[in-house]
Amino acid sequence: MIKNEIKLELEFLYEKTLEGTVNAKKRKQDQYRRIISHLYYNGVASIAEIVKTAKMSQPLVASLVEDLLGFGVILENGIGESIGGRRPNLYCMNPEYQYVVGVDINLHTLNLAVFDLNNQLIYREEFKEFELENSSEYCQALIGKINVALDNINIGREKVLAAGISIPGLVDAENGLTHTHLSFAEEGLRAYLNRKLGFPILLDNDARTMALGEKAFGKAKDKKNVLCLNLSNGIGLGMILNGELHSGKNGFAGEFGHILIDPEGTLCNCGKIGCLETLTSGKILVRQIKEGIEKGQESFLAKYQDEGKKIDLRAVVDAILAGDQFAIDQLNKMCEYLGKGLVTLIHLLNPEMIIIGGRLAQAGKYIISPVSMWMNKYAMDKISSETELVNSDLLDDAALMGTMANVMKKIFK
Ligand SMILES: [Zn+2]
Incomplete structure (x- = not known):
């Protein structure tokens, strides 16, 4: 049952601007969408190039392009090379036609962005202390930040295509x-935010959104079977299988952090005992390092404690990158469990690539080397040798880029 069906179109595609019967409008929408999709994904193109992928006749594309120029959604963009005859006009998306708001909600921080239709970040801000609470007060604060951002860059609400x-x-x-999280509103978070902000909202789990970001803009581009790990305080997994984001029946696929590893282990915040996340996660790494320091362990981070600074995941990653032996040792230990967990995924899904993202990805080689060592130890060579383990190069922007990818994917569904 669809409780809150979402309607999301580029402004001119809403039926009110089109004429004709319902079927005629639908056909027209589809034709316009094919042209815009080509320009969005290819940047600049001539009518002849659009004809090839949009599978429509040259005169029809030429006439639709005229319409789109009139709507202001595309622009002329110079003259291309001649392939015999007159040099063709080139076209591109109008980046300022509409904008997409990106919202990356984390347990302790918030990232906000505004993208133009060329995927350029025209605004980005990180709020370092923005604790996630299940309350309307949290949402009011979030809405306030979005409104301030739009006001700062002078963008009217009618120019917002959607927020991801x-x-x-x-x-x-x-x-x-x-x-x-944020399950307080009876109507659901999407409907609640849509009502308060006045523009369409698309939401998804953080690891899946990051996977969409990697697929559209990162190392998963042009790949079909990729696992994207979100290693921050917890462990998330976004799966690209056969070229598509895998969500499962209810959209809950990818709870990799909650697979059972140690039946005799400790209580997880999900209520179960011995989940992978209780043995290997940023939260556990920070806790183990703090405990070591309490017991007198030498570390750069001991100085942090003495100076009254907070030892959090960010500080731990900085210490690892600065070569802190104790922090590196603790990360190494944790990687065995992670490696074992990944081997199960490799054996089940045979991915071509595993991308490590999230805060811990910033540890670079200090995470890639031990995880690949454990993967090599436990995996069947024939399967694992075909799997590349890499760090994300989108890092902190992966989820934000994913919100943009999610919105545009919906537009060109
Ligand atoms: Zn759990």
Whole structure:
């Protein structure tokens, strides 16, 4: 049952601007969409180039391009090379036609962005202390930040195509519902924010959104079977399988952090015992380092403690990159469990690439080397040798880029 069906179109594609019967409007929308999709994904193109992928006749494309120029959604962009005869006019998206708001909600921080239709970040801000709470007060503060951002860059609400939201925990993206965080509103988070902000909202789980970002803009581009790990305080997994984001029946696929590893282990915040996340996650790494320091362990981070500074995941990663032996040792130990968990995924899914993202990805070689060592030890060579393990190069921007990718994917569904 669809509880809150979402309607999302580029402004001119809403039926009110088109004429004719319902079927005629639909056909026209589809034709316009094919041209815009070509320009969005290819940047600049001539009518002849569009004809090839949009599978429509040359005169029809020429006439639709005229319409689109009139709507202001595309622009002329110089003259191309001649392939015999007159040099062709080139066209591109009008980056300022509409904008997409990107919202990356984390447990302790918030990232906000505004993109133009060329995928350029025209605004980006990180709020370092923005604790996630299940309350309307949190949402009011979030809405306030979005409004201030739009005012700062002088963008009217009518120019916002949609806001894409990335949030940790269980998310039913299709119905716009969150089950772990911000579940206070009876109508669901998507409907609530849509009502308060006045523009369409798309939301999904953080790891899946990051996977969309990697697929559209990162190392998963042009790849079909890729696992994207979000290693921050917890462990998330976004799966690209056969070229598509895999969400499962209710949109809950990818709860890799909650697979059982140690039945005799400790309680997880999901209520179960011995989940992978209780043995290997940023939260556990920070806790183990703090405990070591309490016991007198030498570390750069001991100085942090003495100076009254907070030892958090960011500080731990900085210490690792500065060569802190104790922090590197603790990370190494943790990587065995992670490696074992990944081997299960490799054996089940035979991915061509595993991308490590999230805060811990910033540890670079200090995470890639031990994880690949454990993977080599436990995996069947024939399968694992075909799997490349890499760090994300989108890093902190992966989820934000994913919100943009999610919105545009919906537009060109
Ligand atoms: Zn758990």
